[in-house]
Amino acid sequence: MDAQQVRGLLREHGVxxxxxxxxxxxxxxxxxxxxxxxxxxxxxxxxxxxxxxPITVVQGEDR
Amino acid sequence: MRGLLDLSVAEVAAGLRRREYSVxxxxxxxxxxxxxxxxxxxxxxxxxxxxxxxAQAHQTLLGNGIDLGPxxxxxxxxxxxxxxxxxxxxxxxxxxxxxxxxxDATVVARLRKQGAIIVGTTNLxxxxxxxxxxxxxxxxxxxxxxxSRSPAGSSGGSGAAVAARTVFAALGTDxxxxxxxxxxxxxxxxIRPGIGRVSNAGVYPLAWSLDTVGPLAGSAQDxxxxxxxxxxxxxxxxxxxxxxxxxLAAMEDRGLRGARIGVISGVSRxxxxxxxxxxxxxxxxxxxxxxxxxxxxxxLDLEAVVDALVIVDAVEPSAxxxxxxxxxxxxxxxxxxANLEAGLVIPAVDYVxxxxxxxHVRRQFSDAFDQVDVLLTPTLPFTAPGVGQTTITIxxxxxxxxxSLMRFTAxxxxxxxxxxSLPIGFDADGLPIGLQVIGAPDDEAGVLRLGAALQSQxxxxxxxxxxx
Numbered sequence: 001m002d003a004q005q006v007r008g009l010l011r012e013h014g015v016x017x018x019x020x021x022x023x024x025x026x027x028x029x030x031x032x033x034x035x036x037x038x039x040x041x042x043x044x045x046x047x048x049x050x051x052x053x054p055i056t057v058v059q060g061e062d063r
Numbered sequence: 064m065r066g067l068l069d070l071s072v073a074e075v076a077a078g079l080r081r082r083e084y085s086v087x088x089x090x091x092x093x094x095x096x097x098x099x100x101x102x103x104x105x106x107x108x109x110x111x112x113x114x115x116x117x118a119q120a121h122q123t124l125l126g127n128g129i130d131l132g133p134x135x136x137x138x139x140x141x142x143x144x145x146x147x148x149x150x151x152x153x154x155x156x157x158x159x160x161x162x163x164x165x166x167d168a169t170v171v172a173r174l175r176k177q178g179a180i181i182v183g184t185t186n187l188x189x190x191x192x193x194x195x196x197x198x199x200x201x202x203x204x205x206x207x208x209x210x211s212r213s214p215a216g217s218s219g220g221s222g223a224a225v226a227a228r229t230v231f232a233a234l235g236t237d238x239x240x241x242x243x244x245x246x247x248x249x250x251x252x253x254i255r256p257g258i259g260r261v262s263n264a265g266v267y268p269l270a271w272s273l274d275t276v277g278p279l280a281g282s283a284q285d286x287x288x289x290x291x292x293x294x295x296x297x298x299x300x301x302x303x304x305x306x307x308x309x310x311l312a313a314m315e316d317r318g319l320r321g322a323r324i325g326v327i328s329g330v331s332r333x334x335x336x337x338x339x340x341x342x343x344x345x346x347x348x349x350x351x352x353x354x355x356x357x358x359x360x361x362x363l364d365l366e367a368v369v370d371a372l373v374i375v376d377a378v379e380p381s382a383x384x385x386x387x388x389x390x391x392x393x394x395x396x397x398x399x400x401a402n403l404e405a406g407l408v409i410p411a412v413d414y415v416x417x418x419x420x421x422x423h424v425r426r427q428f429s430d431a432f433d434q435v436d437v438l439l440t441p442t443l444p445f446t447a448p449g450v451g452q453t454t455i456t457i458x459x460x461x462x463x464x465x466x467s468l469m470r471f472t473a474x475x476x477x478x479x480x481x482x483x484s485l486p487i488g489f490d491a492d493g494l495p496i497g498l499q500v501i502g503a504p505d506d507e508a509g510v511l512r513l514g515a516a517l518q519s520q521x522x523x524x525x526x527x528x529x530x531x
Contacts, residue, residue, distance in 0.1 A: 009408040014389040022397060030405035033377055036370035037413035043367040044416040047423060054418030055272065055425060055479065 006030045067092045068228040069527070072137055072285040075231060079125060079136045086125065086136035086180070090118035093138040093182050096229045100530060102210065104202035105223040107143045108150065109183035114138065117180050133288050135178030140224050140233040143184040143201075144191055145276065146265035147171055154267040155187040155217075157200050157394040158387055168265025169297045170234060170276050177292045182230060185220030189399045191236055191269045192380055193217055194244055194468045195450075199396035203450060206248060207528040208494055212447035215244035215468070217269075218279065222249035225279050227530055232280035232289050238269045239372050240442075240472025242277040243484040247442035247497025250486045252514060252524055253279035254286045256507050258479040259304050261290070262297030270379035271302075272418070273372075273476055282524050283485060283514030287311045290507060305505065313508035317516040320354030324513075325435030327474070328359040334457050334470075336445045342488030342496040343441050346517070353520060360431050360438065365474070367420060369466055372473040374409055374417040381406030425478035425504075432503035437513050440471040442484040442497030471499050481507040485514045486523040495523075 001009075006027050007017060017023045067075065067089060078084055094111050121136045141147055144154040146164035148171075153159045166172075171181065186204045188196050196204040196219025204219040206212040207227045214223045218235030222245025225233050235242040237255035246253030255277045263274055278289035287310035295307035326332065326347065332340060347357050381388075384403045392400060431438065444467060445455055454461050475482035481504075484497040498517075502510035518524050 006408060010404060013385065013404075013407040015404050015407065016389075016392050022392075022400060025397065025401040026404040029401050030408050033373060033405050033409060037374050037409050037417070040367045040370045040374055040420055041413050041416045043364065044420045044423070047364045048419050052419060052422065054415055055421040 001031060001034050003027050003031070068096055071282060072134065072231050072280065072288050075137060076133055076135060080130070086118040086122040087115065089136055090114050090138050090180055090182065093230055096227070097183065100207070100227045100229055102205065103207060103223045103227060104204045105185055105220040105227065105229065106140070106183045107153070107155070107186050107201045107220070110150065110181065114180055114182045121178060121180065131176065131178030132292070133177060134174060134292060137179050138182045138230050139174065139179050140183050140185050140221060140230045141171060141181055142187050142218050142221050142233070142235050144187060144236060144267040145171060145234055147181055147184065150184065152267065154191065155189045155198050155201055158391060159267070164265070166265065169262040169299055170293045171265070173293050174289065185218070185224050185233055187220055188217035189396045190267070190380070191217040191238065191241055192399050192402050194240070194465055196220060197450065205450070206447050207530045208250060209447065209492065211449055212494065213248065213450050213452070215248040215447065217241040219245045221279050222246055222251060222253070225249065225251045225281065226528060228527065232278050232285055235277055235279050236266060236269070237275045237277050237476070238273045239376050239469050239476045242279060243442050243472050243482060243497070243499060244468055246279050246484040248447040248495065250495030250526065250528070251279050251281060252283050252286055252483065252485040253277060254290060254483040254507065254511065255475065255481065256290060256294060257481045257504055259302045260308065260481070260505070260507060261294045262300040262303040264297055264299035268383060270376050272379065273375060282518050283483065283511045284311070284314060286483070287314060287511045287515070290511070308507045310508040310511040313512045314515045317519045318354065319350060319516050322355040322513065323435045324350055324355050324357045325360035325431060325438045326357060327438055327440060328361045330365060331440040334444055335441060336457060336490070338446065338490035339441050339444060339496050343498065346487045346498055347439070349520065350517070353516070358435065360435055362427050362431050364423060364427060368424060368473045368477050369469050371417040371420045372469055372477050373466065374414060375421070377402065377406035378409050378414045421477050428478045428480060429504070436509055438501040440474065440499045440501070442471060442499040443468065444470055446490045446492070446494035446496060475499070475501045480504060481510050483510045483514050485518065486526070487521070488523060
């Protein structure tokens with residue numbers, strides 16, 4: 001996702017964009033994290049059998 | 064020469080009962096040491112008057128034969144995202160300045176019930192969202208082994224406070240590594256319990272599905288005293304479950320013969336600073352000499368562990384902070400503001416895939432624990448970086464410090480397993496090196512037992528920084 005697309009998403013969430021260093025830091029970090037999210041998605045789609053649920057906050061199998 | 068504050072929790076408690084010194088003596092020694100080490104910026108608040116009054120009351124109780132428990136009269140510190148009744152809990156932030164705690168967090172109440180005395184609250188990375196404890200609102204905490212180095216975070220104040228022996232133990236919180244990282248960089252012992260083993264009630268959240276509270280102390284045995292007192296189901300936290308841990312009892316046998324130890328193939332011994340690899344290998348060799356079997360274990364599909372941790376650790380706090388990000392963005396420090404804003408744009412489907420991946424990784428680890436009792440890695444690939452350092456070079460490659468910090472700690476955080484860090488050596492600059500011990504679900508006792516066994520044969524945990 002390019003920087004302009006990230007800025008658009010940030011605006012949708014009401015983030016104040018002032019064109020300064022804070023905005024640049026957020027956009028660069030968001031691009032890095034979106035790349036990480038894509039890697040997780042790719043691994044998850046490859047290795048997890050269809051239908052397997054996410055981890056839950058309450059981990060019932062331990063009770 | 065060993066001073067009062069160099070004793071273990073069990074030793075200081077025994078001396079109190081033998082009337083070798085009073086609770087007031089112990090708490091006064093702690094408060095004096097805090098005053099002597101203010102350059103560390105480890106504390107955000109110190110409750111000197113209140114602690115001394117409670118110390119006097121605890122001494123009266125002891126004099127009347129009333130013993131509250133193994134922590135009776137022991138001064139401890141609490142990370143500033145954990146509520147202490149009648150005090151302010153700002154979680155290291157400007158946003159929560161003036162946030163008054165009406166009641167103790169459950170962990171604090173349970174420690175007090177066993178006689179612990181809270182002497183102060185410790186500094187942290189703002190809202191626990193970072194690994195340096197370079198806090199724009201409460202100061203930059205320093206590493207007692209070298210003031211130009213980072214103490215790690217987010218529980219950096221607790222790590223520095225224990226390393227400098229201002230207290231016998233301190234509470235930290237651990238989402239992606241925030242107990243284990245400062246334990247490693249400050250040369251102390253710290254355990255993150257499995258998720259839900261210790262109540263989070265009264266603890267300011269970072270990421271709900273990852274958060275834990277754990278102790279940092281001078282040894283695995285001292286951590287066990289605190290964890291046994293803190294753990295178990297709490298009606299105030301629906302995520303909590305189970306009986307209190309019984310770690311101390313498990314330590315009665317400190318033999319290692321027959322212990323099955325795993326080293327994660329292709330993970331535990333790669334991309335490390337040479338001193339870290341040397342200390343890790345020396346520890347493995349020692350464990351084998353003591354009768355443990357050490358074997359390589361292959362755990363599949365770990366390639367996205369750090370990424371998954373980052374995604375969950377990004378999205379959950381951003382959801383929680385979104386209203387303040389819109390109304391008070393300037394009240395956050397620059398790095399935490401960027402973290403929180405960036406987390407807003409992660410797609411929901413990717414967050415759910417990260418949570419599905421966590422369940423998958425938990426199953427992979429469960430299979431591994433059919434073959435071994437614990438898994439070992441270094442806690443960190445490197446020793447403490449310089450304050451403000453953002454990149455680090457390992458194997459000729461420059462890496463980002465924040466995500467490199469989590470390379471090993473993510474292995475326990477993502478599947479929600481108990482894990483401890485304990486010191487296993489020092490590098491050429493005199494900086495501590497930590498070992499991470501990861502345990503099976505609900506086996507905090509096994510993790511602590513291995514730590515205690517190792518510490519009965521080594522003295523790394525008894526070294527002290529040469530802080531004035």
